[in-house]
Amino acid sequence: MAKSAAIVKPPKKALKKRLWDQRYLFLLMLPALIWVIIICYAPMTGLYMAFTNYRPSQNGYWYDLLNAPFVGFEWFEYFFQNDFKMIMRNTLATSLLTLLFSFPAPILTAVFLNEVKNMRVKKFVQTASYLPYFISWVIASNIFLTFLSGGGVVNNLLMGLHIIDEPVLFFQNGKYFWWIIAFANTWKGMGYNAIIYLAAISGIDQEQYEAAEVDGANRVQKIWHITLPAIRGTICIMLILAVGGILTTGFEQQLLMGNNAILNYSDVLDTYSYRYGLAKGMYSYGTAVGMFKSVVSFILVMCANKITAKLNDTALF
Amino acid sequence: MKKKLALLLTAALVAGTLSACGGSPAASDPAAENGSSEQTDGGNETADAAAASDASNEGEVAEDGTPVITFFDKNSGTRTFDDPVALELMKRTGVTLNLVSPTGNPGEKLSLMLAGQDYPDIVLMDRGSDIVNQYIEAGALVNLSQYMDKLPNVVEMYGETLNKTRYTDGNNYYLSNWYGYDPDPVNGFIMRHDLMVDLVGQERADSDEPFTFSEMVDLLKQFKEKYPTINGADSIATLINQPGSSDNLHGCFAGMYGMKTYYVDDNGDLHYRVSHPEYLDAIHDMNTLYREGLLDKEWTSNNGELRNQKLSQGNVFGYIGSYWDVWTPNAALIQSENEDAEFLAYKVVADGHDADATTLSGRSSLGWDAIAITTNCKNLDAALAFIDYCASQEGQDLLLWGLEGQDWEFVDGVRTPIGDIVERYQADPSNTVNDTGITKWTWFVKNDRHPDDNTTCRIWFNEQDRSAQYAYQNLTNAYWDTAEFDGLVPTGNSPDALKAQKLQDIINQAYPNMVNAATVEECDAVYEQMMSDLEAAGMADVEAIMTESYKARMELWGMN
Numbered sequence: 064m065a066k067s068a069a070i071v072k073p074p075k076k077a078l079k080k081r082l083w084d085q086r087y088l089f090l091l092m093l094p095a096l097i098w099v100i101i102i103c104y105a106p107m108t109g110l111y112m113a114f115t116n117y118r119p120s121q122n123g124y125w126y127d128l129l130n131a132p133f134v135g136f137e138w139f140e141y142f143f144q145n146d147f148k149m150i151m152r153n154t155l156a157t158s159l160l161t162l163l164f165s166f167p168a169p170i171l172t173a174v175f176l177n178e179v180k181n182m183r184v185k186k187f188v189q190t191a192s193y194l195p196y197f198i199s200w201v202i203a204s205n206i207f208l209t210f211l212s213g214g215g216v217v218n219n220l221l222m223g224l225h226i227i228d229e230p231v232l233f234f235q236n237g238k239y240f241w242w243i244i245a246f247a248n249t250w251k252g253m254g255y256n257a258i259i260y261l262a263a264i265s266g267i268d269q270e271q272y273e274a275a276e277v278d279g280a281n282r283v284q285k286i287w288h289i290t291l292p293a294i295r296g297t298i299c300i301m302l303i304l305a306v307g308g309i310l311t312t313g314f315e316q317q318l319l320m321g322n323n324a325i326l327n328y329s330d331v332l333d334t335y336s337y338r339y340g341l342a343k344g345m346y347s348y349g350t351a352v353g354m355f356k357s358v359v360s361f362i363l364v365m366c367a368n369k370i371t372a373k374l375n376d377t378a379l380f
Numbered sequence: 381m382k383k384k385l386a387l388l389l390t391a392a393l394v395a396g397t398l399s400a401c402g403g404s405p406a407a408s409d410p411a412a413e414n415g416s417s418e419q420t421d422g423g424n425e426t427a428d429a430a431a432a433s434d435a436s437n438e439g440e441v442a443e444d445g446t447p448v449i450t451f452f453d454k455n456s457g458t459r460t461f462d463d464p465v466a467l468e469l470m471k472r473t474g475v476t477l478n479l480v481s482p483t484g485n486p487g488e489k490l491s492l493m494l495a496g497q498d499y500p501d502i503v504l505m506d507r508g509s510d511i512v513n514q515y516i517e518a519g520a521l522v523n524l525s526q527y528m529d530k531l532p533n534v535v536e537m538y539g540e541t542l543n544k545t546r547y548t549d550g551n552n553y554y555l556s557n558w559y560g561y562d563p564d565p566v567n568g569f570i571m572r573h574d575l576m577v578d579l580v581g582q583e584r585a586d587s588d589e590p591f592t593f594s595e596m597v598d599l600l601k602q603f604k605e606k607y608p609t610i611n612g613a614d615s616i617a618t619l620i621n622q623p624g625s626s627d628n629l630h631g632c633f634a635g636m637y638g639m640k641t642y643y644v645d646d647n648g649d650l651h652y653r654v655s656h657p658e659y660l661d662a663i664h665d666m667n668t669l670y671r672e673g674l675l676d677k678e679w680t681s682n683n684g685e686l687r688n689q690k691l692s693q694g695n696v697f698g699y700i701g702s703y704w705d706v707w708t709p710n711a712a713l714i715q716s717e718n719e720d721a722e723f724l725a726y727k728v729v730a731d732g733h734d735a736d737a738t739t740l741s742g743r744s745s746l747g748w749d750a751i752a753i754t755t756n757c758k759n760l761d762a763a764l765a766f767i768d769y770c771a772s773q774e775g776q777d778l779l780l781w782g783l784e785g786q787d788w789e790f791v792d793g794v795r796t797p798i799g800d801i802v803e804r805y806q807a808d809p810s811n812t813v814n815d816t817g818i819t820k821w822t823w824f825v826k827n828d829r830h831p832d833d834n835t836t837c838r839i840w841f842n843e844q845d846r847s848a849q850y851a852y853q854n855l856t857n858a859y860w861d862t863a864e865f866d867g868l869v870p871t872g873n874s875p876d877a878l879k880a881q882k883l884q885d886i887i888n889q890a891y892p893n894m895v896n897a898a899t900v901e902e903c904d905a906v907y908e909q910m911m912s913d914l915e916a917a918g919m920a921d922v923e924a925i926m927t928e929s930y931k932a933r934m935e936l937w938g939m940n
Contacts, residue, residue: 116873119494121519121755141878213678214613234681235896323623324680324892326885343881344491344514347873
């Protein structure tokens, strides 16, 4: 309370006046605003498709959309009654495993990289770790398919070390698939996400480290008491974003590495709505599944945001 | 002044973006574009007549004054339309053809184009897929029946096929590609000939006598015993492609038992192939190969490239599938192993079955693809003239034999390839096709020999190579016409279509698990589970719809 009382507020100008004063800033913002409206919000009108039986015709998109027979929650009901359990199990399992590895991995990478004093080594590790981010999933998937094949590096190594007698057929057992995707997601995004934490770490006042050194703190203590608390805000924001994207567990990787034998483990919300909505032309059903995902993601973001705000005084909005 | 300029630019940006994204309904309405106030709906005769009278070239024109036609060919991949045949085709038809690349999954692109109604002038789609009916139902395709007077070559070449490719309203909305009866063999056990000679002797290896499945299993076991490793790698007795989206048991295993696309019971009702009395026997055969270690353990990941790579390594005895799938590995093996190290086709029959009652070579007389003009086409006259020329014998000769005088010539009234063009093709098929343009664009193809000199429709196959010779010699009495069963699955945005897709998913998932089961009992358990899942997912409902469509089709074709 005392804190807020100490703040001296400038006299409030009339809204009109403030808007006019900042008119050039608003003008600069306008293209971005237009972009958001057209690219992000306008397509949302298509969500109405999920409640209709949309069939394209020659009358134009809007005519078809607005005149399509209204079916209420029929498509949602069909989804919940049929594939919902399996698809959600796969999505959540892949996602949570990914989160388990890919959330702490970039934090650890950034913290450790920060401790490396040799600049050459630091730069090399940094570049090598974020390079996978720029490799397309088509290539990355083929790397995994080759490495994990019956005669691939992994099986040869395991057999060479006499850990296994027969090659493990990684892509024929669905349960392996979740772990493979989690590992692949982590490998691909770890280095890139570490940059965000490195940027946060670089903003820490060096005097804090010097003071800690004077107090006799060792490296681990400096990490624990200075580095990690300093990037706590960033970690929270990244967690909120990660929780929001928990149902977005990947698309290309599942499509490229999966096969029919393990479809009941590899099919996630995105691949499912793609298979039905686009590949099969069932637009309304695909939209319904996609909309379900968006709504759940939105709720998750709001919850994560509320919780972190309560726990840490740090929130996205 | 600066402020005014900034405001003006911003306003222009807003207006430009909005107008580009919004579009006006009138502009996107082809009926309005054609100057007709009526909608060109599928079965609306008045609208059709109005559209027919409007057929003209009002669309985009190229720099040289020729009308521009945009063409989506699902098979074109990354090919470009700039080879000698392409240039000659544009010259002869007087159009500039802009090829729309399929980029990625062509089926997805066709769906997206339909949803956004931004399809090009001509589309080439998979005829067996439900996408054709979706386009027709959306009114996206021009009713060609009303323009038959402008398509004399089409009428002459297609003949009875036009009757069979009519939509339920009796009109033709597309033309088939690869139409006509085609007795070309398809599926078999494609075995390395040098190893066959080694294991069964020259005489048996060259004989056209089919093998029974048990004989083939014994042979594969012999191979594994004699050659546990080849070139330092574990030998592989047989290899198949990764499972596709169809339940055809890789063609070969359904064909061995004489199964067709659907199982038709005594009442004439259609059922999914899984209900065929011998479906489980065929699955057991596949499972036997897997359990005995005679099938590549990682077959479920074998895409086309991986398959070719494995077959080219020299440690695989046989491939089970289409005889043309092995052409690339054959070329590699002849170079790396020996001249006789070629995969050649053998017929394998299920134990106790008639060798002349197989269905190994299912082909649709109505073709693989459907080619249609869309209602977005503004240069309709040019498009009609273009397809009529392509479908004509002269057009077909240009597309499939190349330039007369350069690639082929008439010798004593018989079409004869010039120089070593066929040898070049046999040594390097893909580059020869790309360089010459011959068979690079396979459109409106008729599966028939030339009526005047009895030569084949494609220059490359006028003289059969060894793999074709063996296929024709060994895979006999295996042809059947799949046309009557094509495209019966419910389509589009309907609960029935959803059910049908769900059924296909259940079969697709169970299939590899049945094949890869550790025991026969496990295989049967997966089958039982699949059947109960299918029943729960509404198999009977979908089968009833397909039966109804099938009977309606038979009536339309006058085959009842």
